[in-house]
Amino acid sequence: MTRSPVGMRLGIAGGGVAGLALAWLLETDHDVVLLEKRDRLGGNTDTRSLQHGGRAFCVDLGVREVPDDRRSLWHRISRLTGFLPERSPVPASRTVFRDPRGTSVWSFAGKHGGAARYGPQVLPARDVLERLVEQCALLEAQNSGWNRTLGALLAERGLSGTPAAQAVCALPASVHGCTLDEALSLSARSVGPLLSELGPEDGRPAYTSLVAGGAGGLSQALAGDLRTASIRLGVALRRLVPLDRGPGLVGSDETVHPVDAVALALPAESAKHAVGALPGAERVHAALARVPYRDLLYGLHTDPFGMPADRRAWSVSNVALHAPWAETTTWLGPALGPDLFVSQLTRRRSMPRLPLMTSRFRTRLPTPAAHRAVDRLAAAQGEGHLFFAGHCATHDDSQESALASAVAVAEQLAPDSPRLRRLRETRKEATR
Numbered sequence: 001m002t003r004s005p006v007g008m009r010l011g012i013a014g015g016g017v018a019g020l021a022l023a024w025l026l027e028t029d030h031d032v033v034l035l036e037k038r039d040r041l042g043g044n045t046d047t048r049s050l051q052h053g054g055r056a057f058c059v060d061l062g063v064r065e066v067p068d069d070r071r072s073l074w075h076r077i078s079r080l081t082g083f084l085p086e087r088s089p090v091p092a093s094r095t096v097f098r099d100p101r102g103t104s105v106w107s108f109a110g111k112h113g114g115a116a117r118y119g120p121q122v123l124p125a126r127d128v129l130e131r132l133v134e135q136c137a138l139l140e141a142q143n144s145g146w147n148r149t150l151g152a153l154l155a156e157r158g159l160s161g162t163p164a165a166q167a168v169c170a171l172p173a174s175v176h177g178c179t180l181d182e183a184l185s186l187s188a189r190s191v192g193p194l195l196s197e198l199g200p201e202d203g204r205p206a207y208t209s210l211v212a213g214g215a216g217g218l219s220q221a222l223a224g225d226l227r228t229a230s231i232r233l234g235v236a237l238r239r240l241v242p243l244d245r246g247p248g249l250v251g252s253d254e255t256v257h258p259v260d261a262v263a264l265a266l267p268a269e270s271a272k273h274a275v276g277a278l279p280g281a282e283r284v285h286a287a288l289a290r291v292p293y294r295d296l297l298y299g300l301h302t303d304p305f306g307m308p309a310d311r312r313a314w315s316v317s318n319v320a321l322h323a324p325w326a327e328t329t330t331w332l333g334p335a336l337g338p339d340l341f342v343s344q345l346t347r348r349r350s351m352p353r354l355p356l357m358t359s360r361f362r363t364r365l366p367t368p369a370a371h372r373a374v375d376r377l378a379a380a381q382g383e384g385h386l387f388f389a390g391h392c393a394t395h396d397d398s399q400e401s402a403l404a405s406a407v408a409v410a411e412q413l414a415p416d417s418p419r420l421r422r423l424r425e426t427r428k429e430a431t432r
């Protein structure tokens, strides 16, 4: 597409971090209207406040981990919006165990650090598992495609159907809300980073860090820094229609917004419906239609529901295997102090005694088809004045990649926007 004139009308659909970043980067140059179907912004971030034991806490029910690196877009955009979050370090420990006995089958970098510990069922496959992790890392390092599945790698190593294969599948199955069998169909390159959280071989403790006031802070800061963009909360984009002078967004309130360009920062399943009636978007529609999503229900509670029976086996992240599912309970004690827990509750056979609050999400399964859809959107970017940003357009579903996709669209629609220029300067500043 040729360089866009200043003063276009731009329609954005989706008020997650990608849509908000796009609105923030472009509102100085274009007239921006953003439709968000829910009555809150932030998408997969959901930071809640609560009083517990006479103290105030912020707890993330959705996105929790964000980059620590000051060169990251997350960090640099935060600074430009005036959002300067404090971080609390937490051990990157993980226990995989069988429900309900709570027998630990695999612990990674346990509470006090240290290398991976394997339960008796997984121990025989230990070396093979470590090679599997290396192999996934190699797929990433060599920038190979996304077509090889986790199941294919496990089969090559003779691990199909073994307890070790179940332990490996537990992590991606819990993160993506799918069954252990479905995890076999996920792209090995996609799930590699999860598996590589095995913990350092040299026995040093691995740490991650959480945003003290909640990971939703960046979305709130972006929204709070908007000056001219018009935000329509509670209005879903129903469909895109061709109008005389460009595309039109038809909202769930039946209002039609005529615009010069559209950016869809939506989950693929919503983007599919939006482009369904648009002439010329048939191949994009077909690719989006093959992106699978699953439900996730998260709940905050105070009883140790979902934790191993033996407290000594507790990690920050505890994956309970209850085939065909695997679900995680995150222990917030090491980060916040008191024993608070956030559990995946989508498929549990029982529920916590004291659920304080819950939140529902849809999550993309990183199958080879989902990755092919990302490639298709990249090839169609800008065609018919239609752009894609956010997790439907990125191979890696993370805050950082969602922001990177928004920056890439902004580079096309307003390369000289003041905020984009300032953002480029911060990259130089951060690397000094």
Ligand SMILES: Cc1cc2nc3c(=O)[nH]c(=O)nc-3n(C[C@H](O)[C@H](O)[C@H](O)COP(=O)(O)OP(=O)(O)OC[C@H]3O[C@@H](n4cnc5c(N)ncnc54)[C@H](O)[C@@H]3O)c2cc1C
Binding pocket: 013, 014, 015, 016, 017, 018, 019, 035, 036, 037, 038, 041, 042, 043, 044, 045, 061, 062, 063, 064, 065, 066, 235, 236, 237, 238, 265, 266, 267, 270, 296, 361, 362, 363, 389, 390, 391, 392, 397, 398, 399, 400, 402
């Ligand atoms: C439970 C969960 C936990 C996660 N944890 C992490 C984490 O810790 N770290 C990390 O980096 N990433 C995490 N992710 C990945 C996360 O998806 C990305 O980090 C990022 O939030 C994606 O942002 P986005 O703007 O692309 O999409 P989303 O956050 O999905 O936002 C899309 C928005 O579009 C809106 N929408 C949908 N349909 C319509 C419509 N028809 N019209 C208008 N609006 C619509 C939605 O309501 C939503 O607000 C997690 C994902 C999930 C589901």
